[in-house]
Amino acid sequence: MRSLRPVILAAAGTAALLFAAGPAAGEDRPPVTVVDSLGRTVTVPGRVARILSLEPEVTRIVVALGAGDRLVGIDHFLRFNDHLFPLVFPAGASLPLVSNPAQDLSVEEALRLRPDVVFASPSESRLTGSVERKLRVPVVALASMGRFSGLLEEIRTLGRILDREARAGELIARFEETLRGLPGPAPEAEGPGRPTVYLAFWNSLVRTPVAYDPVDAAGGRNVAAGTAADYAGSPGVTVSLEKLLLWDPEVILVQGNYPPSDRRVTVEAVLRDPRLASLRAVRTGRVHYTFGYWYWWDPALALVETVYLARLFRPGTDPGFDLAAFGDGVFKDFYGVEGAFSALCRRLDCHAWTRE
Structure with a gap:
């Protein structure tokens, strides 16, 4: 792996400048029209405060x-x-709560807050229209759905809406530069050297994403790629154990983005499950945790996860590489905070498996 340390140092020098910039006060700006993830054309005010x-x-x-x-x-x-x-935005603790555990919006609270724009998930297409009618403000549905192209376009779109295009360009450049430094074959390559990978996500052995670009960018191949999702707007599909056995992946990745006490699927349980004993991943011990996502990403964590997976798929690559230091650098570049990735690993107890 080409060393990523210079990327950390070069980007860190600009972090303070990037976070200091903001929309110029008093400037008029024409409305901005975008196409959201549902294919809807939405016009938002030029000044979104x-x-x-x-x-x-x-x-x-x-x-x-x-x-x-x-x-x-x-x-x-x-x-x-x-x-x-x-960890990355402590000020969020003081913001008013606008939804319940089922993620249902409190329309009364939303009206009181007088937003200029509302952002929603494309997986809740009915909610999008309902909120727009009730609040009478533009609603933009955005999500990457496990695709880097979607994530970078989302950053670009939000940069336009919020008049932060220069900062969006910096984030995109940081992301793309790191991806270019990864080892192994290009994502579109086929054949030897690209391990087949099954992802057990969302605390379920049989729920898996139909697209997950960190695997492809890291040099693997998602066995569920191209499978139809359970429903429109969903990033995942529910598969049978028979289908998993037929796929016979070389690597199984279990979502570890939960504290150990909350994990209903564990690496140890997969390795001990007699139903899975014939799988190549189980027979060779190539069952590992990864971070994964809950239908949505943190952009910095998606980048760190990709670098982690590239090393996992090719053990021994760049043996002196320090993932914790790299991750802390990425999070500082994105959020301007120190030590966020290391703090996350302490909360999730993931230092052990990220050092494999």
């Missing part, structure tokens, strides 16, 4: 763009279930 995001991935990107001070509310997931967001 009050943001209500119901989509955690969007909320994180808003913060990474340096516009976290424009957030006027927070959803239930980020307030109570996310282990990372409090």
Whole structure:
């Protein structure tokens, strides 16, 4: 692996400048028209001062763009279930809560907050139209759905909406530069050297994403790629054990983005499961944790996970590489905070498996 340390140092020198910039006060700006992830054409005001995001991935990107001070509310997931967001945006703890555990929006609270724009998930297409009618403000549905192209376009779109295009360009350049430094075959290559990979996500052995670009970019091949999702707007599919046995992956990745006490699927359980004993991944001990996502990414963590997987698929590559230091550098570049990745690993107890 080409060393990633210079990337950390070069980007860190610009972090303070990137976070200091913001929209110039008093400037008029024409409305911005975008096409969202549902294919809808949406026009938003040229000046967006009050943001209500119901989509955690969007909320994180808003913060990474340096516009976290424009957030006027927070959803239930980020307030109570996310282990990372409090580390990168402590101010979120004081934002009004706008949804319940089922992620249902409190329309009364949303009206009180007077947002200029609302961001929603494309997986809740009916909610998008309902919120737009009730609040009478533009609603933009955005999500990457496990695709880097979608994630980078999402960053670009939010940069346009929030008048933070320069910062969006910096984040995209950081992302692409790191991907170019990864070892192994190009994502579109076939044949030897690209291990077949099955992902057990969302605390289920039989739920798996139909697209997960960190695997492809790291030199693997997702066995579920091309499979139809369970429903429109879903990133995943439920498969049978027979299908998993037929795929016979060389590597199994278990989502580890939970504290150990909350994990219903574990590496140890997969290795001990007699139903899976014939799988190549089980027979060779190539069952590992990875970070994964809950239908939405943290953009910095997606980048760190890709570098982790590239090393996992090719043991011994760049043996002096320090993933914790690299991850802390990425999170500083994205969020301007120190030690966030190391702190996340302590919360998830993942230092052991990220050092494999």
